[in-house]
Amino acid sequence: MIDHNNQEEYRDPMNYDLEFGGETDKYEFFLQLAKKNPGHVLELACGTGLATLYLAERGVQISGVDIVEPMLAYARVKAKDLPVAFIEADARTFESDQRFSMIFLTGNAFQAFLSDEDQQALLQTAYNHLEPGGIFAFEMRNPDGNDLSDEEEEHWGTFVDVDGVTVNVSGSQTYDAEKQIMHWTTVRDWGHRQTTSRIACRFTDVQTLKQLLSKQGFTLERQYANWDQTTFQPSSPMVISVCKKG
Structure with a gap:
């Protein structure tokens, strides 16, 4: 389906945090959701723990799972003495005896699962590891609210790296309509x-998503x-889904 492991964006955890961190409104959303559903929380595809640690620092009992070891290693460094377990595992095959009051993904991580089977x-992993009545929440980009046309390389923005250097970020996109897969190439220029x-x-x-969730046994509570x-409106660029295990 693709000729790479889909993990190239995650080779530099420290600079990843500097480029993509600081989304406090997102972290607050999941924090408030966790407070409404008290218990042990699990973040799948947690990366460097940006969201996981935000919740842990505010008293939430939480664990994180990710497949990329360097991201987890940096998450553990950042955790310091916080009682957070970071587990290296594939979210598609993760197994634990623990059952969780809430499971979530963020960073559009749901979109990294490229096939129906994935x-x-x-979704099976999330369902199996939730307590009865537990909450599953995640966001994704809405295809009807985004421009999926092919684009040549253009400037996307900048960030300041760990050494204080301003990095220029540009990229291009190519969309495979048959497989519904967007291919992005990102260039970071340090000078x-x-x-x-x-x-x-x-x-x-969104309609297919609703069918997938229903088939797995989830009740879609809100979007x-x-x-x-x-x-949520049909033309919204993003859709956040909050589901319950029946």
Whole structure:
């Protein structure tokens, strides 16, 4: 389906945090959801623990699972003395005797599962590890609210790296409509060096998503357009789904 392992974006955990961290509104959304569903929380595809640690620092009992060892290693360093377990595992095949009051993914991680089989396996993992009545929440980009046309390389933005250097970020995109997969190539330019990384994400339409969740046994409780809990509309760029295990 793709000619890489879909992990090239995650080779530099410290700079990853500097480029993508600080989304407090998102972390607050999951924090408030966890408070409404007290118990042990699990974040799947937790990466460097940006969301996991935000919740842990505010008293939530939480664990994180990810397949990329360097990201987890940095998460453990950041955790210091916090009682957080970071587990290296594939979210499609993760197994534990622990049952959780809430499971979530963020960073559009659901879109990294590129096939029907991958998505079903992920949802099965979440369902199996929830307590009865437990909550499963995640966001994804809405294909009907995004421009999926092919684009040549253009400037996307900047960030300041661990050494205080301003890094220019540019990229291009190519969409495979048949497989519903967007292929992004990102170029980061330090001035004296460049890195290139590739990532593929699946754009599942909202109706298909609802069918997938229902098939797995989830009840779709709510869908939002943003972290402020604005009601989702068909043209919203993002859809946040909050589901319950029956």
